[in-house]
Amino acid sequence: MLKKERALAAVELLKQKYPDAKCSLNYETPFQLLIATRLSAQCTDARVNMVTPALFKKYPTAEKLGNANLAEVENIIKSCGLYKTKAKDIISIGQDIANKFSGIVPSTLEELTALSGVGRKTANLICGDIYGKPAVVTDTHFIRITGRLGLTNSKNPLIVEKDLIKLLPKNESSDFCHRIVLHGRETCTARAPKCENCVLSGICLKKGVKK
Numbered sequence: 001m002l003k004k005e006r007a008l009a010a011v012e013l014l015k016q017k018y019p020d021a022k023c024s025l026n027y028e029t030p031f032q033l034l035i036a037t038r039l040s041a042q043c044t045d046a047r048v049n050m051v052t053p054a055l056f057k058k059y060p061t062a063e064k065l066g067n068a069n070l071a072e073v074e075n076i077i078k079s080c081g082l083y084k085t086k087a088k089d090i091i092s093i094g095q096d097i098a099n100k101f102s103g104i105v106p107s108t109l110e111e112l113t114a115l116s117g118v119g120r121k122t123a124n125l126i127c128g129d130i131y132g133k134p135a136v137v138t139d140t141h142f143i144r145i146t147g148r149l150g151l152t153n154s155k156n157p158l159i160v161e162k163d164l165i166k167l168l169p170k171n172e173s174s175d176f177c178h179r180i181v182l183h184g185r186e187t188c189t190a191r192a193p194k195c196e197n198c199v200l201s202g203i204c205l206k207k208g209v210k211k
């Protein structure tokens with residue numbers, strides 16, 4: 001089976017397993033998703049979802065967050081880890097969105113990655129989930145599982161992104177990334193993958209891998 005065929009098979013198998021693919025971060029606006037995703041770095045989505053209700057209630061818009069008191073923001077997001085850096089970043093993001101983009105989250109990788117603390121992973125999530133563009137979000141689950149499937153030979157996020165964007169249907173890439181995350185948490189875990197229960201076992205090149 002060629003890489004392209006294996007990728008298409010993985011798309012269909014995961015679509016059957018997880019038909020309702022969506023981001024596990026809670027949000028109501030594109031700006032909230034952008035901020036929540038920045039907070040999720042080295043932190044679980046579940047923890048971020050516990051923190052953001054208070055944050056978004058106090059600072060519902062980019063303008064309000066951009067004018068926020070740093071210490072107050074730090075106190076709200078403290079449990080997310082790396083809170084001092086994250087607080088500075090999200091205030092800066094609020095300022096830039098309000099002042100440079102008239103309150104509208106930009107739609108290009110170039111504009112998004114120019115924002116404080118926003119890398120390609122976050123930018124691709126916004127492009128895919130908010131703007132419906134072809135996007136590949138290369139988190140640890142995605143890198144691990146696509147490697148096990150033989151769809152990439154790299155662990156470098158940018159290389160993995162470039163490898164997979166060539167293989168995935170444009171209209172499926174964003175949802176596929178969400179499904180990979182669900183599959184990685186539930187079945188294809190890092191240390192003890194449950195290969196006997198895996199819907200991808202028939203196309204996996206490293207079935208039974210222990211690390």
